Amino acid sequence: MNILIIGQGGREHTLAWKLKQSKKVDHIYCAPGNAGTLEAAENFDIQVDDFEKIGFLVQEKNIDLTVVGPEAPLVSGIVDYFKENGLVNQGHQIFGPEKSAAIIEGSKVFAKQLMKKYNIPTAEGESFKEVNKAMEYIELNDWRSHHLVIKADGLAAGKGVIICHNIEEMREAIQKIMVDKEFGSAGEKVVIEEKLEGEEASILALTDGKTIKLLASSQDHKAIFNGDKGPNTGGMGAYAPACIITPKMEKQIYKEILLPTIQGLSSEKIFYQGCLYAGLMITQEGPKVLEFNCRFGDPETQAVLTLLQNDLVDLLMACLSGRLDKEEIKNKTGAACCVVMVSKGYPGKYEKGKEIFGLDKIKGMKNIQVFHAGTKKENGKIITSGGRVLGVTAYAHNIKEAIFKAYQGVDKIKWSGEYHRKDIGRRALKNK
Numbered sequence: 001m002n003i004l005i006i007g008q009g010g011r012e013h014t015l016a017w018k019l020k021q022s023k024k025v026d027h028i029y030c031a032p033g034n035a036g037t038l039e040a041a042e043n044f045d046i047q048v049d050d051f052e053k054i055g056f057l058v059q060e061k062n063i064d065l066t067v068v069g070p071e072a073p074l075v076s077g078i079v080d081y082f083k084e085n086g087l088v089n090q091g092h093q094i095f096g097p098e099k100s101a102a103i104i105e106g107s108k109v110f111a112k113q114l115m116k117k118y119n120i121p122t123a124e125g126e127s128f129k130e131v132n133k134a135m136e137y138i139e140l141n142d143w144r145s146h147h148l149v150i151k152a153d154g155l156a157a158g159k160g161v162i163i164c165h166n167i168e169e170m171r172e173a174i175q176k177i178m179v180d181k182e183f184g185s186a187g188e189k190v191v192i193e194e195k196l197e198g199e200e201a202s203i204l205a206l207t208d209g210k211t212i213k214l215l216a217s218s219q220d221h222k223a224i225f226n227g228d229k230g231p232n233t234g235g236m237g238a239y240a241p242a243c244i245i246t247p248k249m250e251k252q253i254y255k256e257i258l259l260p261t262i263q264g265l266s267s268e269k270i271f272y273q274g275c276l277y278a279g280l281m282i283t284q285e286g287p288k289v290l291e292f293n294c295r296f297g298d299p300e301t302q303a304v305l306t307l308l309q310n311d312l313v314d315l316l317m318a319c320l321s322g323r324l325d326k327e328e329i330k331n332k333t334g335a336a337c338c339v340v341m342v343s344k345g346y347p348g349k350y351e352k353g354k355e356i357f358g359l360d361k362i363k364g365m366k367n368i369q370v371f372h373a374g375t376k377k378e379n380g381k382i383i384t385s386g387g388r389v390l391g392v393t394a395y396a397h398n399i400k401e402a403i404f405k406a407y408q409g410v411d412k413i414k415w416s417g418e419y420h421r422k423d424i425g426r427r428a429l430k431n432k
């Protein structure tokens with residue numbers, strides 16, 4: 001089998017690494033990839049939204065399966081492009097939801113309305129497309145004593161969510177999103193919802209549109225600073241499994257959230273095939289949905305696929321052929337932890353082009369993998385080329401050891417202006 005992975009982050013390097021382990025795989029290609037994906041694949045300098053060039057590549061390289069990493073190409077219809085242009089009929093399969101299904105991430109208003117209609121537990125809230133109605137809603141309702149979360153409807157690269165602690169912040173958030181259009185057309189509509197209290201966790205599930213199989217639970221760390229302080233990022237680290245998610249709660253999440261979501265979508269004549277990622281808040285009343293994403297999470301994937309024992313090709317192909325019910329997810333016992341190393345200044349302004357030292361020192365270490373994100377190879381050197389640069393991921397028999405081992409790896413890697421949180425996995429240690 002020849003496989004093409006679309007994207008250039010840590011998630012995509014992890015997918016390449018995991019798929020490379022399959023005996024069914026001949027060649028792996030990445031578009032555009034990064035310096036790390038070169039270890040498992042051949043990179044092609046094609047952007048994720050250039051569907052035409054991607055189409056030519058899958059025909060030229062006789063690609064059997066394309067796996068789409070990031071949400072943007074899915075939300076703008078890359079799967080539909082493959083189907084409408086006969087690529088799938090020619091045998092070039094593609095893993096991920098069609099545009100009509102990817103909207104579960106592409107529109108937070110759509111997701112909220114779906115959850116309300118099918119009684120899927122989520123934060124109380126409303127959606128608005130008119131500024132004055134949104135302003136009225138915050139003024140009239142006794143939100144003064146509550147905290148509110150205001151979300152831009154469309155994709156905003158993880159930056160479109162504002163947690164408001166008073167009425168001034170609520171007014172500013174609506175002004176910023178809907179009037180100043182700081183997130184562009186993503187701000188044409190907003191979701192205004194109550195702020196939930198609890199602990200966050202992520203569930204990545206695979207589905208063929210009927211059957212749903214849960215991968216290991218995980219917990220991301222969104223904020224840039226230790227103790228979950230500072231602005232949100234794309235994710236500063238993750239570990240799996242998430243201790244807060246017990247086997248009993250996993251069953252509850254399947255029954256109360258994932259199954260009604262997939263069935264709700266099909267009642268709306270929307271067929272969801274791919275990875276469904278539920279971002280959850282584990283509240284006193286139980287798990288509630290913060291959001292859905294229509295793709296593998298980053299950095300959750302680094303930890304989750306480190307635990308997965310199945311051949312990932314089998315699982316992805318079972319999703320596409322509707323035979324997922326024949327597969328059983330098998331995870332290693334023990335735990336995995338991924339610590340993300342970033343360029344100082346991220347998620348704000350940061351410098352690129354810094355030479356990375358110490359990657360060779362990791363090579364010899366057992367059960368530790370460095371998944372590249374913003375890196376590129378130049379004159380034989382690996383240099384930084386993004387905000388999130390590396391995801392140092394370790395496996396061990398328990399979470400304490402996995403965290404310790406990941407930081408042992410982090411300590412060996414250096415570049416000028418490197419930054420990482422020191423407390424990835426702290427909640428797991430607290431729950432121990």
Ligand SMILES: Nc1ncnc2c1ncn2[C@@H]1O[C@H](COP(=O)(O)OP(=O)(O)OP(=O)(O)O)[C@@H](O)[C@H]1O
Binds near residue numbers: 123156158193195
């Ligand atoms: N109702 C809520 N109550 C409390 N915190 C919330 C709520 N909604 C969102 N958050 C916080 O904001 C973060 C981002 O929100 P959300 O996941 O909806 O947006 P996103 O931008 O799509 O994120 P991602 O980049 O992970 O897809 C959440 O991880 C959580 O920390």
Ligand SMILES: [Mg+2]
Binds near residue numbers: 105291292293
């Ligand atoms: Mg999201």
